[in-house]
Amino acid sequence: xxxxxxxxxxxxxxxxxxxxxxxxxxxxxxxxxxxxxxxxxxxxxxxxxxxxxxxxxxxxxxxxxxxxxxxxxxxxxxxxxxxxxxxxxxxxxxxxxxxxxxxxxxxxxxxxxxxxxxxxxxxxxxxxxxxxxxxxxxxxxxxxxxxxxxxxxxxxxxxxxxxxxxxxxxxxxxxxxxxxxxxxxxxxxxxxxxxxxxxxxxxxxxxxxxxx
Numbered sequence: 001x002x003x004x005x006x007x008x009x010x011x012x013x014x015x016x017x018x019x020x021x022x023x024x025x026x027x028x029x030x031x032x033x034x035x036x037x038x039x040x041x042x043x044x045x046x047x048x049x050x051x052x053x054x055x056x057x058x059x060x061x062x063x064x065x066x067x068x069x070x071x072x073x074x075x076x077x078x079x080x081x082x083x084x085x086x087x088x089x090x091x092x093x094x095x096x097x098x099x100x101x102x103x104x105x106x107x108x109x110x111x112x113x114x115x116x117x118x119x120x121x122x123x124x125x126x127x128x129x130x131x132x133x134x135x136x137x138x139x140x141x142x143x144x145x146x147x148x149x150x151x152x153x154x155x156x157x158x159x160x161x162x163x164x165x166x167x168x169x170x171x172x173x174x175x176x177x178x179x180x181x182x183x184x185x186x187x188x189x190x191x192x193x194x195x196x197x198x199x200x201x202x203x204x205x206x207x208x209x210x211x212x
Contacts, residue, residue, distance in 0.1 A: 027053040029060060040166045041068035044104045044145045049169055071146045071164045075199055081160035082135045088153065090128035096153035097192070098122065099168040100129070104144040112168070114175040116184075119168075138162075152196055155189075159196060171195055 024033040028050040029041075039057035041050045050068065052060070061070040091111065098113040111124040133139045139149060148168050152159040161167075174195060178187040 025051055027051065027056055029053075029056040032056075040071040040164075042071055042145050042165060043068055047103075049166060069144075069146050071166050072143070073164060075164065075167060076162040077200055078160040078162060083132060083160070087128065087132060087135075088151075090125055091122075091132070092125050092128070093122045093151075096157075097151065097171075099148040099150045099163075099165075099171075100124070101146075101148040101165060101168075102142055102144045112172075114172040116176060116179045118176060119172045152192070154192060157196075159200075161199060163199070167199070 024035065025038070026032065027034050027038075029052050032053045032055075034051060034053050039052050039054060041052050041057060041061060042048070043050065045067075049071075057070050060066055060068045093111055093113055095113050098111055100109055100111050102108070103110050108126065109124060109129050111122045112119045113122060114120075142149065142162070146165050148163055148165050150161040150163045150168055150171075152161075171192075174191045175184070175188055178191040179185070180187055
């Protein structure tokens with residue numbers, strides 16, 4: 001079964017990851033001006049992502065019972081990731097582009113894929129996920145709510161990344177902004193290629209920034 005309803009808390013903030021702005025953004029907690037490359041917080045209860053200043057990122061996420069969790073900054077390509085095609089099929093994700101993370105509120109791993117409507121949840125086979133963890137034990141160490149396994153198997157690719165959750169949000173926002181027609185079109189394909197080219201550490205591109 002597939003849930004076609006987008007996650008409203010995520011969709012509400014997607015446009016700011018792809019828009020160009022001539023003015024500085026403001027911290028969503030204290031309204032201080034913030035610059036490109038600023039920190040992000042996640043509100044696990046709603047899956048809401050907030051742009052914030054450095055002071056608020058420390059103040060509001062510095063203990064286990066905090067309402068928000070600080071999103072890390074580092075992404076990692078996983079060339080040794082182990083998954084066979086049959087194992088991928090067993091996860092029941094309908095397309096070859098998806099991300100997986102552990103939700104502290106749902107107390108389980110959730111799977112989402114980008115779509116023209118936003119981030120769409122796929123009903124994950126937990127047995128298949130547990131089998132994947134057995135082959136890749138580090139998956140059990142993903143930090144809940146803020147780290148994800150990002151999978152790109154489009155057009156023959158076999159790429160797997162450990163990423164901050166805001167990278168997944170950006171990919172969803174890019175697809176929404178560039179999707180054309182039924183299949184997405186050339187603009188959407190180009191957006192996917194450029195996104196992963198920037199994400200690869202071997203690309204020689206500068207550190208990945210969410211805002212221009």
